Amino acid sequence: MSHQPSTAAESAIRAALRRLPKVDAVLARPALTAADVPRWALRQAVRERIDELRQAVLRGAIPASFDLASEDVCARARALAAPSLRRVINATGVVVHTNLGRAPLSPAALARVVELAGGYCNLEYELGVGRRGSRHGHVAALLTALTGADDAVVVNNNAAAVMLALSALASGREVIVSRGELVEIGGSFRVPDVMRLSGATLVEVGTTNKTRASDYERALSPDTGLLLKVHPSNFAIVGFTEEVAPAELATLGARAGVPTMMDLGSGLLLAEAELQAMGVPPEPGVRAMIAAGLDLVSFSGDKLLGGPQAGILCGRADLIDKLRRHPLMRALRPDKLTLAALEATLREYRDRAGPVATSAASSAGTSAATPDTDSNPNIDVPVAAMLAAPAAELERRAEAALALVRDRLAGPGPGRAAVAVTVSACTSTVGGGALPTSTLPSWGLALVPAAVEVGAVDIDVALRRADPPVIGRIVAERVVLDLRTVLPDDLEPLVAAVVSVVSGTA
Ligand SMILES: *Cc1c(COP(=O)(O)O)cnc(C)c1O
Numbered sequence: 001m002s003h004q005p006s007t008a009a010e011s012a013i014r015a016a017l018r019r020l021p022k023v024d025a026v027l028a029r030p031a032l033t034a035a036d037v038p039r040w041a042l043r044q045a046v047r048e049r050i051d052e053l054r055q056a057v058l059r060g061a062i063p064a065s066f067d068l069a070s071e072d073v074c075a076r077a078r079a080l081a082a083p084s085l086r087r088v089i090n091a092t093g094v095v096v097h098t099n100l101g102r103a104p105l106s107p108a109a110l111a112r113v114v115e116l117a118g119g120y121c122n123l124e125y126e127l128g129v130g131r132r133g134s135r136h137g138h139v140a141a142l143l144t145a146l147t148g149a150d151d152a153v154v155v156n157n158n159a160a161a162v163m164l165a166l167s168a169l170a171s172g173r174e175v176i177v178s179r180g181e182l183v184e185i186g187g188s189f190r191v192p193d194v195m196r197l198s199g200a201t202l203v204e205v206g207t208t209n210k211t212r213a214s215d216y217e218r219a220l221s222p223d224t225g226l227l228l229k230v231h232p233s234n235f236a237i238v239g240f241t242e243e244v245a246p247a248e249l250a251t252l253g254a255r256a257g258v259p260t261m262m263d264l265g266s267g268l269l270l271a272e273a274e275l276q277a278m279g280v281p282p283e284p285g286v287r288a289m290i291a292a293g294l295d296l297v298s299f300s301g302d303k304l305l306g307g308p309q310a311g312i313l314c315g316r317a318d319l320i321d322k323l324r325r326h327p328l329m330r331a332l333r334p335d336k337l338t339l340a341a342l343e344a345t346l347r348e349y350r351d352r353a354g355p356v357a358t359s360a361a362s363s364a365g366t367s368a369a370t371p372d373t374d375s376n377p378n379i380d381v382p383v384a385a386m387l388a389a390p391a392a393e394l395e396r397r398a399e400a401a402l403a404l405v406r407d408r409l410a411g412p413g414p415g416r417a418a419v420a421v422t423v424s425a426c427t428s429t430v431g432g433g434a435l436p437t438s439t440l441p442s443w444g445l446a447l448v449p450a451a452v453e454v455g456a457v458d459i460d461v462a463l464r465r466a467d468p469p470v471i472g473r474i475v476a477e478r479v480v481l482d483l484r485t486v487l488p489d490d491l492e493p494l495v496a497a498v499v500s501v502v503s504g505t506a
Helices: 008-018 023-027 039-058 070-081 107-117 137-147 158-170 191-198 213-219 246-256 272-277 286-291 317-325 336-351 356-365 382-388 391-409 456-465 488-502
Strands: 094-096 151-155 174-178 201-205 224-230 260-266 296-300 311-315 419-431 434-449 473-475 478-482
Touching: 008 039, 023 039, 039 070, 094 382, 107 336, 137 151, 137 286, 137 311, 137 336, 151 158, 151 317, 151 336, 158 174, 158 191, 158 224, 158 260, 158 296, 158 311, 158 317, 174 191, 174 213, 191 201, 201 213, 213 246, 224 246, 246 260, 260 286, 286 296, 286 311, 311 317, 391 419, 391 434, 391 488, 419 478, 419 488, 434 456, 434 488, 456 473, 456 478, 456 488
Parallel strands: 094 419, 174 201, 174 224, 224 260, 260 296
Antiparallel strands: 151 311, 296 311, 419 434, 434 478, 473 478
């Protein structure tokens, strides 16, 4: 074998590779040994930096310096060690935003999680008799009081609730569902798929736009295990439509001796009149479904209810009991954090003072009531407060936020900014598969490109790079930050992010 004579370039590269810093030598620097960053992250950051130098050398782009700046290494190590889950500011105007973690918890729910999760609790322990108890007892009474149902049980989410109900009540049997309700909820929850997985056989009746009681009746057989209604959640069929009312289905099921169930999706515990007072169109509540005579109703804990992720089933005691005893329950049971937060959220609903009906009546009769509180549902649950916030109040908040932004930008700024900020009307949505077609009038800040080299997308990217990241919406070449979903504590960081984007420091 003959060796190729190396060129001058090749020997320069070999010489440069010998000059690459050594990992342990860099890590031994006082600036790094003293840094408040995990050692593994520092080591990985140093390795990555050295590897970048090596790649540059191998490409023939020999760096002028092989010195690694300690601050640079520390910054990279900090980024590597940072948590993946981060707090973000929801300025999308979508109140129940699944991608952003759905419902923010109430102060009471947070306090209970902190209190119970840091120690031991009576999760499955009967304090009175000093022996094993059931975790299912802690919220059942609250749920029956709030919904009028005989009994209730909680699982990890509503998808699990539907899965459990189908498995326990209809495995190996037929479940009749309207073709207009064979929906797919975000994140690949498809009614026909869940049905198959549970061992139940789907029997479709009616058409996409029209299903009548007689359609269900004709499909009944000795094999029917359940009559199921599903809230369409994320779409609406409009025009020439007909569906079977819950009460009608309940009557049909009772006559045939077949249980009836409604997958309600977003579990509303407020009165329909309260929603109306907020300017939200009527949405069937859980209580109304139970009153209609349905045997089981399932819904999420973290949609309109405003609590933690959970699936709640309420209804006939014998059916709930069957669910509680089903082997799947062991895999779907909620943990203590969920139960702590859910119990606190439900207590907010049960213990609140003066429901809205009273305050709406008094504001109609007298002028003593403060405007803007008409739709206040008197409940310290963020989702309810956000839905109830009147447009006039949001406009005031937007004006105040703009004043803060202008204040900070005043002074010897960088001259004409590439981004202009204004107050703007916008529209919020409920989200979370509730009321897909309705919007709430809202107000926010609009960040408008004011130079050719800046686009709305650039502004959006800069806001998402802020700490905490701000998530807005691009509407007509502007970034709109809807204040309805910005929590009180998030207003200050939101203003700071806007200021740094406008002043070009982001
Ligand atoms: C959201 C929804 C589900 C899924 O509920 P999760 O709590 O997200 O599991 C199921 N059915 C309907 C109708 C829904 O709207």
